[in-house]
Amino acid sequence: MSPAVADIELRLLIEAVYLRYGHDFRDYALASMKRRVLQAQLRMGAASITALQERVLHDPGQFAELLQYLTVPVSEMFRDPAYFLAIRRHLVPVLRTYPSLKVWVAGCSTGEEPYSMAVLLHEEGLLERTILYATDINHAALEKARKGIFALDAMQGFTRNYQQAGGQRSFSDYYTAAYGGALMDKALRDAITFADHSLATDAVFAETQFVSCRNVLIYFNRPLQDRALGLFHESLSHRGFLGLGTKETLDFSAYADRFETVSRPERLYRRRADPR
Numbered sequence: 001m002s003p004a005v006a007d008i009e010l011r012l013l014i015e016a017v018y019l020r021y022g023h024d025f026r027d028y029a030l031a032s033m034k035r036r037v038l039q040a041q042l043r044m045g046a047a048s049i050t051a052l053q054e055r056v057l058h059d060p061g062q063f064a065e066l067l068q069y070l071t072v073p074v075s076e077m078f079r080d081p082a083y084f085l086a087i088r089r090h091l092v093p094v095l096r097t098y099p100s101l102k103v104w105v106a107g108c109s110t111g112e113e114p115y116s117m118a119v120l121l122h123e124e125g126l127l128e129r130t131i132l133y134a135t136d137i138n139h140a141a142l143e144k145a146r147k148g149i150f151a152l153d154a155m156q157g158f159t160r161n162y163q164q165a166g167g168q169r170s171f172s173d174y175y176t177a178a179y180g181g182a183l184m185d186k187a188l189r190d191a192i193t194f195a196d197h198s199l200a201t202d203a204v205f206a207e208t209q210f211v212s213c214r215n216v217l218i219y220f221n222r223p224l225q226d227r228a229l230g231l232f233h234e235s236l237s238h239r240g241f242l243g244l245g246t247k248e249t250l251d252f253s254a255y256a257d258r259f260e261t262v263s264r265p266e267r268l269y270r271r272r273a274d275p276r
């Protein structure tokens with residue numbers, strides 16, 4: 001049976017975005033791409049996906065708007081607090097033994113995950129010896145992340161997460177009210193290097209001891225998931241750690257036997273030693 005017209009339009013849009021802007025969504029899970037493109041079409045007031053493609057091809061501003069639908073830039077401080085609790089419990093004792101650390105938060109969105117990581121590392125006395133990279137393909141999200149300003153009314157929920165994640169202080173120690181929001185402390189902002197990096201098209205850029213990539217691989221098809229996991233494996237130093245969070249797993253991936261499990265529920269893994 002031939003594909004529905006909307007599916008053909010979708011594939012053409014994805015191809016056009018790739019050719020025009022270099023953003024490669026060709027190996028994203030199709031059903032959720034379709035849902036998000038249809039939502040964008042509706043909200044952006046285009047008569048069809050083809051009409052949306054016409055606009056996006058000719059107007060980078062329209063592409064920037066479409067990108068916000070395609071990339072799902074949503075996050076929270078200490079999202080899924082048990083993940084951070086597991087990092088404190090299982091990873092920190094080992095990370096503490098390293099003289100210097102590089103940590104990579106891949107798919108960092110608007111920055112909540114790397115800021116949470118920076119707070120945790122600070123509390124564990126590790127931030128000063130850590131280079132923390134946070135990467136994403138969404139420029140607008142990265143810009144917001146760099147500014148480090150979050151909605152004040154989100155702070156109550158973030159504080160709850162922080163406490164459930166093993167935070168011992170007041171979360172308000174880490175921000176001040178400024179610019180109509182909560183501005184994260186300069187020391188935390190300065191500790192994070194935000195950068196544009198695509199798990200679909202870019203290569204490894206650093207050797208790291210811990211990679212955290214949560215709520216990103218769910219949007220990819222299996223070959224692209226394997227590509228991303230390949231990058232993480234290549235980036236991780238001997239016996240480095242990988243965290244995927246509750247929604248993703250290494251099971252059934254091409255890298256399943258390259259890692260051992262550190263915490264099953266939180267999908268924390270450790271790179272196995274290379275065979276001799």
Ligand SMILES: C[S@@+](CC[C@H](N)C(=O)[O-])C[C@H]1O[C@@H](n2cnc3c(N)ncnc32)[C@H](O)[C@@H]1O
Nearest residue numbers: 071073075107109136137138198199200214215
């Ligand atoms: C739902 S957010 C997850 C944010 C954060 N990791 C968390 O768990 O709260 C997914 C992020 O993945 C990013 N993303 C999507 N495709 C990507 C790719 N190919 N390379 C890097 N980041 C990507 C999106 O731009 C978006 O900001």
